[in-house]
Amino acid sequence: MTADPAIDLRGVSKRYLTRGGEVEAVSSLSLAIRAGEFVAVIGPSGCGKSTLLKMVAGIETPTAGTITVEGGTPDQARRRRLFGVVFQDPVLLPWRTLEGNVSLPLEIVGSRRPERARSARELIELVGLAGFEASLPAQLSGGMKQRAAIARALILNPSILLLDEPFGALDEYTRNQLNLELLRIWSQSRVTALLITHSIQEAVLLADRVVVLTPRPARVAMEVDVTLPRPRQLAQLRTRECFELVGRVSAALYDRLEREAGRERGEPAAALAPGHLDSR
Amino acid sequence: MTHLPSFRHWARRVAAVLGVLVAWQVAAQLADGRARAVPPPTAILQTLAANWDLFVGDLQYTLLEAAAGFLIAVVIAVGLALVFIRSRPAELGLYNIAVAMHSIPFIAIVPILVIWLGNGYSPKIAVAVLASFFPILVNTTRGLRAVDEQTTHLLRVLDASWWQVLTKVRWPTALPYLLTAFKVGAPSAVLGATIGEWIGSQTGLGYRILSAMFNFDPDLLWATMVVSALAALAGFLLFDLLERLTVGRWVAEAR
Structure with missing residues (x-):
């Protein structure tokens, strides 16, 4: 039986x-994402990829189109607390210890103190x-803070x-x-993951599928299936298969930029017309 | 982390104050009575010591009025700030009224308050409220709004209630702003209470200032000024200490 996609965006x-x-x-x-x-998702900066994520999370609503998350609206999914989020900033509360920060979501859903402490x-x-349970965020390095943010995202x-x-x-x-670390944690839990990034390498290393967006307004320029076997290792970044994947993503990402640069040099556009690109 | 200032740091501070006092003393002695309005520091100290009981009595009244006024101001200002963050229309309407009230010179409103509230504590407390209310309102409102966008998004995703957002995030975020407001507001409350005593009083620092002026007693006037300044300073230092003990630990290195 083919299950419904976990996240389904239609004409958004x-x-x-x-x-x-x-x-x-x-x-x-x-875009449809399987459970x-x-x-x-990769795209030029300011192309609307963060907006995309906020709409999936039910923080913002689309002007047109529909988003379905596990059979309901994003807002219903948010209220069912199906999401764990990690932002670019760790957004830890500076007055709370690491443990206090990680257990914040449990406090919000009203679980009891012993359970909170154990899960955290x-x-x-x-x-x-x-x-580092008792450390304040100010005492942690940037990487440690982001680890804490991941722990907080997973606690529910x-x-x-x-x-x-x-x-x-x-x-x-x-x-x-x-x-x-993220790969290790993800392979244990196998949650559905939607990663917004501007690093091609990161996208290829982590994902099953890389979705390249066009410059604003964001549209899907190309989808690349990442065929690298799992469990993934950093060494795979140096394989030819990986180079090819990075190259394909890069070609799609820089397509418009390269064409514009070509036009400026006075080269005929036809010579650069990428026939291999998926038009959607 | 709070660092204790070094000995040299303190020595320099004390030396600066002492230098000013010595220069003042010398200048006043040279003037030799020709500038009666500015007595030498030693004369002010003598007057202060001689009238100590008087000042203790005055302080009791003024500080009581200032403290009562300050507490009322805190309750109203914080309450209003919570209304503001809850409702934009309420803020737009009430904020202008608060600005208008803050713009009235206290000295102009004292006679009205005396006619309205009588000669007791009430008009003095009312002036102390007016004097300290506004900075607390403005700072608390700003502090409650100082939650950054990503934190707001995180709480949205967690489906936190308004109350949870307030108690777990907004309130702690506002605390440093609140303590800054208290540091400004507490001396203002002392000032307000003092001005409130200018009309219809028999005691208090404000009354002492006026009576010293009418009796042409510059030494007493200066001594009262020193006591008033110390009282206002005490209000500032109290909240400065509280700030260091509480939020100072994480605010300095936040982010």
């Missing part, structure tokens, strides 16, 4: 009214921060993990380290 558009007039952030975008699938400790252990056992450039502010080494 989002227009904003700004001082400069109406801005279209997302334009009739369709347990890890999808990375388990997750802190899972993200490799055991021993979400069925969908939304990651909005979660490691975008970290150095490359820490970033790859956390990517591996």
Whole structure:
């Protein structure tokens, strides 16, 4: 039996009214994500990929089109607390200890103190921060804070993990380290994951499928199935298969930019017309 | 982390104050009575010591009025700030009224308050409320709004209730703003109570200032001023200490 997609976007558009007039952030975008699938969305900065994530999370509503999350609206999914989110900033509350921050979602759903402490400790252990339970955020490094944010996102056992450039502010080494941790954690839980990123390498390393968006308004330019075997390792980044995948994603991502640059050099557009690109 | 200032840091501060006092003393002695309005520091100290009982009595009244006024101001201002963050229309309407009230010179409103509330504590407390209310309102409102966008989104995704957002995030976020407001508001309340005593009083620091002026007693006037300043300073230091003990730990290194 083919199950319904966990997240299904159909013809989704989002227009904003700004001082400069109406801005279209997302334009009739369709995308289906299977349960347990890890999808990375990549696109030029400011193309509306964060808007996409907020609409899936029920924080913003689309101007047109429908989004279905596990059979309901995003708002219903939010109220059922199906989501775990990690943003670019760790958004830890500076007056709470690591444990207090990680257990915040449990406080909000009203679970009891012993249970909160037990779950928080388990997750802190899972993200490799055991021993720092009583530390304040100011005492943790950037990578540790982001680990804490992951623990907090997982504590309610979400069925969908939304990651909005979660490691975008970290150095490359820490970033790859956390990517591996994320892979390990994800392979244990197999939640549906939607990752917004601007790193091609990160997208290819983590995801089952990479969705490349066009510059604003965001539309799906191309989808690339990542055929690298799991469990993934950093060494795979140096394989030819990986190079090819990165190349395909890169071609789709930089397509418009390259054509524009070509036009400026006076080259005939036809010579660069990418016949291999999926028009949707 | 709070660092204790070094000995040298303190020595410099004390030396600066002492330097000013010595220069003042020398200048006043050289003027030799020709500038009666500015007595030397030693004369002010003597007057202060001689009238100590008087000042203790005055302080009791003024501080009581200031404290009562300050507490009422805190309750009203914080309550109003909560209404503001809950309802935009209420804020638009009431904020202008608050600004207008804040713009009235206290000295102009004291006679009206005396006619309205009589000669007792009430008009003085009312002026203390007026003097300290506004900075607390403005800062509390700003503090309650100072929650950043990503935190707001996180709480939305967690489907936190208005009350949960308030108690778990907004209120702690506002606390540093609140304590800053208290540091400004507490001395203002002392000032307000003092001005409130200018009309229809038999005691208090404000009354002492007026009676010293009418009796042409600059030494007493200066001594009263010192006591008033110390009382206002005490209000500031109280909340400064509270700030260091509470929010200072995480605010300095937040983010």
